[in-house]
Amino acid sequence: xxxxxxxxxxxxxxxxxxxxxxxxxxxxIDTRQPDGPxxxxxxxxxxxxxFVLTGQCGIPVNATAVAVNVTAxxxxxxxxxxxxxxxxxxxxxxxxxxxxxxxxxxxAILVLGASGDIAVHCDQASGTVQFxxxxxxxxx
Numbered sequence: 001x002x003x004x005x006x007x008x009x010x011x012x013x014x015x016x017x018x019x020x021x022x023x024x025x026x027x028x029i030d031t032r033q034p035d036g037p038x039x040x041x042x043x044x045x046x047x048x049x050x051f052v053l054t055g056q057c058g059i060p061v062n063a064t065a066v067a068v069n070v071t072a073x074x075x076x077x078x079x080x081x082x083x084x085x086x087x088x089x090x091x092x093x094x095x096x097x098x099x100x101x102x103x104x105x106x107x108a109i110l111v112l113g114a115s116g117d118i119a120v121h122c123d124q125a126s127g128t129v130q131f132x133x134x135x136x137x138x139x140x
Contacts, residue, residue: 018064018139025069026057029133032074042128043120045079050086054116057135065111067137070096072129073103079124081131086113090121098129109139 029051033039038056043049054061072081080094096106110118122129 020067020137020139022137023058023135025134025136027132028053028057028135029131031131042074042130043081043122044128045077045122045124045126048090048119048121050117050119051133052115052117053110053112053135059116059135059138060140061116063112063116063138063140065109065139066135067107067109067139069105069107069134069136071103071105071132071134072096072098073132075100075102075124075129076127077124078102079122079129081129082121082123083108083110083118084121085111086115086117086119088113090119094123 029038031040031042035041038051053059053066054063059066070081070083075098078099080097082090082093083095084091095108095110096104098104112118120131
């Protein structure tokens, strides 16, 4: 504790500089497509689905984050998607919110997990939602 009137000591957070690189926009995930690692099925309420982004659409294996456009469409009920680095706790905030039968899009910068992956958590009472992710850049 500092004496009254004395400001607390100042600390400077450390950070790691990252370089940004643009990519030609590339559709990496579209759950409306046939079942597969980057296609269907639609996201179900509750469980997380993991997608490896590095090595796809020009994203190098040493990328630490990606610049994306996230789209949710065809939801059977309203909800939200939380997208976060796989292997870490889910965040308290969502990446995108939506209503039933609504198409919504949002830009985001997503930090990648240790394996170049993200986890997508579908937070809705029941049902499914289609998920689309277009990549337009990355960070190293």
